[in-house]
Amino acid sequence: ALDPLSTSVFMGGAAVAWQLLSPDSWLKCSLLECCNMKDTLNLSVIKMDLDRKVFGQHLAIQIVLRALSANTHSKRPRKPLVMSFHGWTGTGKSFVSRIIAENLYQLNIPRRRFVHHFSTVLHFPHLSHVHLYKEQLQNWIRGNVSACPRSLFIFSEMDQMPHGLIDSITPFLGYHEETDGVYYGKAIFLFLNNAGGDKITEIALDYWRRLKRREDIPVKKLQLLLSEEIFRNRNSGFFHSQLIQKNLIDYFIPFLPLEYTHVRDCVREELRMQGHPEDEDLITEIALAMTDYPSEERLYSSKGCKTVASRVTL
Numbered sequence: 001a002l003d004p005l006s007t008s009v010f011m012g013g014a015a016v017a018w019q020l021l022s023p024d025s026w027l028k029c030s031l032l033e034c035c036n037m038k039d040t041l042n043l044s045v046i047k048m049d050l051d052r053k054v055f056g057q058h059l060a061i062q063i064v065l066r067a068l069s070a071n072t073h074s075k076r077p078r079k080p081l082v083m084s085f086h087g088w089t090g091t092g093k094s095f096v097s098r099i100i101a102e103n104l105y106q107l108n109i110p111r112r113r114f115v116h117h118f119s120t121v122l123h124f125p126h127l128s129h130v131h132l133y134k135e136q137l138q139n140w141i142r143g144n145v146s147a148c149p150r151s152l153f154i155f156s157e158m159d160q161m162p163h164g165l166i167d168s169i170t171p172f173l174g175y176h177e178e179t180d181g182v183y184y185g186k187a188i189f190l191f192l193n194n195a196g197g198d199k200i201t202e203i204a205l206d207y208w209r210r211l212k213r214r215e216d217i218p219v220k221k222l223q224l225l226l227s228e229e230i231f232r233n234r235n236s237g238f239f240h241s242q243l244i245q246k247n248l249i250d251y252f253i254p255f256l257p258l259e260y261t262h263v264r265d266c267v268r269e270e271l272r273m274q275g276h277p278e279d280e281d282l283i284t285e286i287a288l289a290m291t292d293y294p295s296e297e298r299l300y301s302s303k304g305c306k307t308v309a310s311r312v313t314l
Contacts, residue, residue, distance in 0.1 A: 035114060035148030035150065042103065046099060047061075047065055053099065054096060055266055055305070056091075056092075056261075056265075057092050058215060059222070060087075060096060060253050060256075061096075062219070063083075063253050064096060064100070064251075064253065076183075076185055077185040078175050078185060079173065079176075079184070079185055080186070081250060082173055082188075082191075082243075083188075083189070083190050083250060084190075084191040084238075085097070085193060086196035086226050086253065087193075087254060087257070088200075089303060089306055090306030092304070093193075093255055097192060100152070101115045101152055104150070104188075113148075115151075115154070116140070116151065116152065116153045116154065118137075118156070119156050120156065120158065120237070130164065133168075138168055141153065145187050149185075149186040150186045152188045157192070157194075158191045158237040159236055161237030163234075164241075166238065166243060172184045172187070173189065173243065191237075191249075193230065193236065193237070193238075195229070195230045195235055195236035195238070196229050196252075197255075199229045200222065200254045201256075203217060203222060204217065205294070205299065217256075223252040223253075226252040230244070230252075231244045231245075257302075258301045258304045259300060260288070260301075266305035267283045267286045267308055267312060268283055271283070271312055286312070289311075290307070290308070
């Protein structure tokens with residue numbers, strides 16, 4: 001017979017072993033890289049993060065939350081969620097994608113494995129290798145979705161992507177029960193584009209000059225203009241893309257240019273993050289210096305909040 005101490009050790013060892021073997025084990029996910037098949041995205045938490053950390057993007061936040069809600073509340077979505085973010089640099093496209101990634105998986109370790117970030121400049125630098133990139137991209141997505149259906153793929157610098165390359169993933173984004181035995185409906189694809197930013201700014205500026213609020217810009221009209229703009233734009237990875245022709249992009253999400261008040265919010269938040277007290281004179285100085293477009297009205301920041309951190313540090 002086992003003494004009480006041995007029995008406790010034995011029972012404890014059995015419990016640990018069971019946890020490590022169980023596919024949904026919290027301990028296994030704490031110690032190893034595993035795919036959490038349960039949807040961990042808490043929409044109230046992500047809404048709070050977006051409202052608190054992202055400035056001047058009411059349209060983008062509204063659409064992102066609606067899209068995530070529809071996708072995560074379905075037990076078996078009919079197709080992957082595909083969103084394309086458009087706007088000037090520094091308006092929050094990368095920041096919003098990071099917030100989604102941070103909230104999709106609660107643990108840091110799984111996030112490294114099941115959130116995949118493709119940088120066009122880094123991963124697809126040579127036009128002569130497009131055929132090789134297509135094959136590699138298909139294999140990477142197929143393999144990772146097979147390992148974890150709720151995988152997140154982020155493609156940045158889409159405006160620099162070689163034409164036709166992104167069309168290689170067309171078979172994975174449609175309304176299919178399975179493709180070659182793999183179910184893609186729980187995957188999420190995010191495309192980050194500077195392309196379309198000038199069109200968004202043009203519309204926002206027109207509303208301002210007509211004394212209309214940016215909050216009143218019609219979302220559906222702006223989305224339609226964006227899809228047409230990037231389809232015709234040679235400086236876009238979606239130039240004549242099948243993803244647009246076949247309506248596989250669910251949401252074209254506009255990121256509006258940032259005004260003086262939004263840049264002030266960015267500076268104030270950066271001061272807080274760097275541990276500095278709020279200095280209203282410094283906040284005003286940086287925000288005024290960064291509000292530079294158009295040259296006459298100086299209404300928007302052409303760099304968004306991109307250089308705020310370095311300015312605060314200096």
